[in-house]
Amino acid sequence: MNPTEELKFKRADGMLAAALLLAAAVLFTLGGFLQQSEAGSDKRVRVYRDGEEVLDAAITEELNTPVFSEDDGENIISIRDGKVCVESANCPGQDCVKMGWISQPGEEIICLPHKLVIRIEGGEGDVDALAR
Amino acid sequence: MHWQGKKMARLSLLLAVAVLLGYVEAVIPVSVGVPGVKLGLANCALLFVLYAFGPAEAALVSVLRTLIIALLFTNLPMLIYSLSGALMSILLMSLIKRGPFSIYGVSAAGGMTHNLTQLLAALIVAGLTGSTPSFLLTYASLLILCGMVAGFVNAFLASVLLQRISPEALSGN
Numbered sequence: 001m002n003p004t005e006e007l008k009f010k011r012a013d014g015m016l017a018a019a020l021l022l023a024a025a026v027l028f029t030l031g032g033f034l035q036q037s038e039a040g041s042d043k044r045v046r047v048y049r050d051g052e053e054v055l056d057a058a059i060t061e062e063l064n065t066p067v068f069s070e071d072d073g074e075n076i077i078s079i080r081d082g083k084v085c086v087e088s089a090n091c092p093g094q095d096c097v098k099m100g101w102i103s104q105p106g107e108e109i110i111c112l113p114h115k116l117v118i119r120i121e122g123g124e125g126d127v128d129a130l131a132r
Numbered sequence: 133m134h135w136q137g138k139k140m141a142r143l144s145l146l147l148a149v150a151v152l153l154g155y156v157e158a159v160i161p162v163s164v165g166v167p168g169v170k171l172g173l174a175n176c177a178l179l180f181v182l183y184a185f186g187p188a189e190a191a192l193v194s195v196l197r198t199l200i201i202a203l204l205f206t207n208l209p210m211l212i213y214s215l216s217g218a219l220m221s222i223l224l225m226s227l228i229k230r231g232p233f234s235i236y237g238v239s240a241a242g243g244m245t246h247n248l249t250q251l252l253a254a255l256i257v258a259g260l261t262g263s264t265p266s267f268l269l270t271y272a273s274l275l276i277l278c279g280m281v282a283g284f285v286n287a288f289l290a291s292v293l294l295q296r297i298s299p300e301a302l303s304g305n
Contacts, residue, residue, distance in 0.1 A: 006183065006234050007291040013237035020244060020280045024273040031269030 043105055045084045047077060048117045059084065059103070059120060073114040084118060086111065143181065143189060150177035150197045151204075158205065166271075169278045171285060172243065178222070179239055179290035184297075187226035194218045209257065216253045221246035235294075236287040243283030247275035 047055035049069050055077070057063055063079040064087070075089040075096060083101040086109055096111035102120060109118040153173040162171060174197060182190035198218045202211035225242040233241075251272060 004295065007294055008234055009236050010232065010234045012232040013234050013240070016233060016237045016240060017280060017284075020240065020276055024276040024280075027269045027273035027276070031266045031271075031273065034266035034269060035264070 042122050043082075043120055044122045045077075045079055046119050046121050048119070050115045067116065069114040069116060073116075075111055075114060075116055077118060084120065085109070086118065089114070139185075143185065143193060146177055146181050147193045147196055147200075150174045150181075150193060151200050153177055154197070154201055155205070166274050166278060169247075169275070169282075171282050172246065173286070173289075175221075175239065175242065175246075175283070176286045176289045176293075179225075179235060179242075179286060180293055182222075182225060182229065182238075183235060183290070183294055187222070187229070190226070191219075191222045194222045212257060213250045213253045217246040217250040220249040234287075235291050236284055239287035239290070240280045240283035243279035243281075243286070244276050245279070247279040248272065251275060 043059040045055070045057045045059055046053055047067055049067065054067060055065070057079060059079060059082050061079055063077070065077055067075050067077055069075075073089075073091065075091070076087040078085055078087040083103040085101045086096040086099070089096050089111060091111055091113040093113065096109050096114075096116070096118075099109045102109060102118075105120050105122060107120050110116065111118075151174070153176065157170055157173050178190055178194055178197075181193050195215070195218065198211065198214045202208075202214065206214075221242040224245045225238050228241045229238050231237075251268075255268075
């Protein structure tokens with residue numbers, strides 16, 4: 001082969017470059033997905049009654065538990081598939097039930113009549129975690 | 133590989149250039165924001181040896197360069213990283229050179245291999261405590277990208293040199 005031929009950019013080089021770019025893109029995307037699941041795994045569901053913590057559970061757990069408050073108040077809290085909601089409650093407005101599922105750090109479900117706050121804490125993007 | 137005085141002198145000169153290029157880069161670092169990533173200008177000299185002489189000569193210069201750098205500037209753990217990277221890189225470049233690739237493809241593959249081997253060596257030696265799989269994947273993708281770009285730059289520089297300096301005059305025949 002003519003030695004100078006080896007010094008010119010060829011089609012095979014372009015194909016190699018494309019393959020490397022593709023591999024890098026795939027790894028980068030995979031890394032991004034993994035990071036999301038890693039960040040999600042340390043998210044926690046905390047329930048506060050009148051400002052006092054009454055429940056602390058990982059969002060990855062599967063949980064269905066009642067939280068009682070004064071005057072026979074009862075909210076059934078359900079954690080499933082990395083989300084949390086109030087399944088049912090015996091409060092007058094039912095606002096907490098209507099709020100449905102939450103899954104992002106910082107999101108809250110509030111039941112005013114029972115003085116209940118359900119909040120997702122930790123994980124990436126949480127203001128509290130950033131401030132800490 | 134038979135040794136003639138001329139050839140030995142020329143390879144020694146190129147070895148000195150390769151060591152110097154690495155030193156220049158250590159003194160004037162050009163950061164691109166990714167930790168541990170540099171242009172690897174010494175590879176330019178190694179490419180020159182690979183194309184003007186051959187794989188065996190290039191491997192010899194590469195290993196000697198790594199040993200000299202380690203003796204002069206760094207320590208044993210660094211030698212493990214750089215030696216593994218240098219060996220794997222020259223091995224893959226020699227193999228790929230037989231294929232349909234020009235100096236650009238060869239150099240890009242070499243740069244990528246050099247980077248990934250060092251990451252692998254770091255994983256084995258240091259365990260990279262605390263790094264999550266997601267970090268490693270993202271870092272590996274950046275290393276592939278940077279290795280390729282640096283490889284192309286070095287290939288361009290080496291190709292200019294190879295065109296200006298006749299390989300026949302240098303190979304000592």
